[in-house]
Amino acid sequence: MITPFLNAKGDATPSATPSPAASDSPKAVAELTHYIDPNHLWGAVALGVLFLIFGLVLTRLLRRAIRTLIDHDPNEHLDRMTLSFISNLATFIMWVILALLFCHTVPALNKLTTSLLAGVSIVSVVIGFAAQSTLGNLVSGISLVIYKPFRRGDRLQLSTPTGLETGIVEDLSLGYTVLCTFDNRRIVLSNGTIANTIMINLSSVDLRVMMTPTISIGYDSDIAKARAIVLELAHAHDDVVEVVGCPVVNLGPSSVDLSLRAWCTDSATAMGAEHDLLEQIKCRFDAAGIEIPYAYQNVVMSGTLATTAPADAEPTPKDEQD
Secondary structure, eight states, rough: GGGGOTTTTOOOOEEEEEEEEHHHHHHHHHHHHTTTOOOOHHHHHHHHHHHHHHHHHHHHHHHHHHHHHHOOOOTTOOOOOHHHHHHHHHHHHHHHHHHHHHHHHHHHHHHHHHHHTTTTTHHHHHHHHHHHHHHHHHHHHHHHHHHOOOTOOOEEEEETTTEEEEEEEOOOOSSSEEEEEEOOOOEEEEHHHHHHOOOOEEEESOOOEEEHHHHEEEEEEEEHHHHHHHHHHHHTTTTEEEEEEEEEEOSSSSSSSEEEEEEEESSHHHHHHHHHHHHHHHHHHHTTTTOOOOOOOOOOOOOOOOOOTTOOOOHHHHHOOO
């Protein structure tokens, strides 16, 4: 009765018997593998769907990691524009790698890739010419991130087809840089264009901006009185941090030009303060009798002008008496 429970050496160790669940597991794995077999069309499609889902999950995890990193940096020690650009670049590289892995996994696409690599010299030349601008913008974007001539939120002043524009850096993508103007317009520039453009960064080191509006008065006006009014209004303005002076900068053909020199906290504040001061100066000059000259012409006529009455004009009483 004990013999069936003993092995060949006489040890009382029970022998392992395969369970039904353990025998069904390899069969289920084999059936699942059959559905995603890359040698068949539908298997390749199912494998592509899995790669797509995997890429979307990685993209979401990457963006969540960047968002968590930003949330733990309230003092903005890390540049937001750099993080956004790195996130976009990493996402692009990840999708390229997944596409290459998928092509390598599917035998039909692997053979197609191998045949295309045979003519890699011709293909590379064609792709190089076709994507020259795109690759140039990508490289320019990387250089902008590395050298950091501006950051997100900086106020830039640059020349555009519509003239001199000032805008706040809103975004830097793989191909383009977006600026937002004060009137809520969007200036979209390619990274290659903005990398080769001379720009003025109004927010790079010191946010303070000196406003220098020009005020013109007539030659018969009192310069000291006009300067005292301008300086009084500038000192009284809330947005003016420091008043430097108001010297005479030009003696024009018909005006004496004064220039107010005053510091403001930033460029946007300086623009609003300048507009307010110009209106206040005009009102005070009018009240003080200080002339603000404007362009006009005096027509001087010499000689005698002969006037002839029209033929159908009614005779005057003096003509009737004659």
